[in-house]
Amino acid sequence: MDLNYTPEQEAFRQEVRHFLQDNLPADIRERMGKRLRHNKDMTVRWQQILHKQGWGASSWPVEFGGPGWDEVRQLIFEEECAMAGAPRQLDFGLRMVAPVIMKFGSDEQKDRHLPGILDGSVWWSQGYSEPGSGSDLASLRTTARREGEYYIVNGQKTWTTLGQYGDWIFCLVRTNDEVKSQEGISFLLIDMETPGIDVRPIIMLDGEHEVNDVFFDNVKVPVENLVGEEDKGWTYAKYLLGHERTGLANVGQWKTMMRRLKEIAREEQDDGKPIIENTRFRDRLAQLDTELRALEITVLRVLTASSDPGPEASILKIRGTEIGQQLFELAMEATGHNAIAHIPDALEPDYDGPLVGSHNAVPAAGDYFNMRKLSIFGGSNEIQRNIITKLVLGL
Amino acid sequence: MNFDLTGEQRMLQDSLRRFLANEYTFDKRREYINSGKSTDDGIWSAFAEMGLLAYTFPEENDGLGGNAIDTMLVMESFGRALVTEPYLATVVLAGGLIRDNGSDAQKAAILPAIASGEKRMAFAHYEQGARYNLSYVNTSAKSEGNGYVLNGSKAAVIHGYQAHQLIASARTSGNTRDENGLSLFLVDAGADGVTIRDFPAHDGFRTAEVTLNNVKVGVDALVGAADQAFAAIEKVIDQGTAALCAEAVGAMDAMVEATVEYTQTRKQFGVPIARFQVLQHRMADMFIQAQQGRSMAIVAAAYADSDDREARREAISQAKLLIGQGARLVGQAGVQLHGGMGVTDEMWASHLFKRLTLVNLLFGDSDYHLAKVSEALLAKLA
Missing domain, CATH: 1.20.140.10 (Butyryl-CoA Dehydrogenase, subunit A, domain 3)
Structure with a gap:
């Protein structure tokens, strides 16, 4: 039992830190530090920089161009990136479709798709949820009908995050409706340039365009874009969701936000004094800091366990998202009634108009509103609790 | 103990809810907010006709002599429909200050104008750095000639830009956190030296920051006694x-x-x-x-x-x-x-x-x- 990182791990941390100091562009650092609006350019540019270093895909094995790091190194890498103000890499390609292609895809699919994910030249989107299929994903109704060497896809996907930039989309589609719902699903890779695909924005409660509806109207998809076997897509989807849940703990990002929150607590004024001097506020910050520490250790315990993370990963999703939401709630409350003003233009770096209070107030309420999604997506926290009760506690 | 509403109160509630269900739908509300004002002249006039803007004012000022229970009924109905009209700012805050502290002349000039829907007002009190502390006021009012000169900045002024006239708090004596030494002044939104920066709020309301730069007001602008406004x-x-x-x-x-x-x-x-x-x-x-x-x-x-x-x-x-x-x-x-x-x-x-x-x-x-x-x-x- 030793809570310290090994000297090798600490040396690795220093190496990553130095790289970030030298290579993370200042404009991206500023956008992230002030929590300004994300854009495609910053994500792509950063991916290219990491790729040049050979660190484009921290979780990939060496044979596919990854650095071959173990779980702890991956965590250190992510944490250092977040703390330095690097943008989050695009999970949809790197951590969702890529592991599925590596495990279940053909050699041709690996050769065709993995390099573009690694170098940032191809933007992937996720086509899982549908208007009638959220928590009950297996009830999905988008169909793919085989016609010669093509599947003809019809239906609608929703909550497609950043789908407005998408080059390719991986989709769960129904290929067989004569079997149990989980057994008739297939996993398709679809070029979003194909005729018949229509991406429409969904405006979120913070007024921002982050997610989309994607409509498929007789979209012709070559059969070679089927991953693995027809009707076996549910198995691949579950494999992918297992990967997603571990990532949802977001410890690196939350530690970064905690550091920012502590700065906010020193800067924002309450009766002419920093709000950190307000006992009630400070107690809540201290409580949250403690809970984040517990989460960090729980993540490390799960990641270093000899077996793959199983249903216990639901703990990470639940606590990770709840702690994240509380961080943004406290950041909003710290700015008090300055948070009520909504100045969307101030989310761009070139804004030089008036603010209400300090810059801390600019993203405060919008972030809090936006983060309500955390306990809903990726398997709602109610579903995660069901997983714990059924699969862990055996109830 | 009696939690029943009077017949009149029930009527108020019923008619207001009916009105809002028809005239303040989700889509119409969105239009009012997108207009950049979060208030609509037609809705505001209708409120005036229904007597909503007069309920809590004395009868001698064209009011209906109601009380905070009436305000509660109105506000609860507004909450159900997410009404973004400047009722709180104009009637409850500014109107309330004049009703409870104004001179007879101020009441006669202001309350009927609010009641009829002609006049919108706002209360400019909070300041940056104060957070919620009500006595943290740095805006100053210096006695000069036959009046005062105001200097300072106000924050979180609900519906400030939509107001014709503000009531601003300022310090006529004492130090930043002193309860003594605060006074209230009527300030016309268009007066020299008044800058009102308008911001949309996340909830569809409007909020403003008000800067007072050598704003001159007469003694008749003072609401209530000098130094005693806390x-x-x-x-x-x-x-x-x-x-x-x-x-x-x-x-x-x-x-x-x-x-x-x-x-x-x-x-x-x-x-x-x-x-x-x-x-x-x-x-x-x-x-x-x-x-x-x-x-x-x-x-x-x-x-x-x-x-x-x-x-x-x-x-x-x-x-x-x-x-x-x-x-x-x-x-x-x-x-x-x-x-x-x-x-x-x-x-x-x-x-x-x-x-x-x-x-x-x-x-x-x-x-x-x-x-x-x-x-x-x-x-x-x-």
């Missing part, structure tokens, strides 16, 4: 807090209803999600919070007009404490139970959630009011 400020913020509590109760009720309805229509795993017990219990908790909130909104309204400062302050802070917490729980749970739809701009629930969130940040959040309740308890037991 009690008036505290009381009107209490009345505004009581009104906000009632608004939150209306919005909480609306969220409970919207959530119960949505979960009965949304199907997953072959059944309406309302069948899942974990969601049922969450809705039961939302309902409990809304009911507890309603009780405290009544307490707040019952004490809002009281001059027993300690009793009033305790009642108001207890109400805002529980209602701030309830608004948080009901808002968060409502969004959660709407699933992904709950975080989209197209759902009513997300708009209710945003208002319920920001209500907690106005006139002191739950932490602030817990501190007040706690201090009051200590004072009693010590």
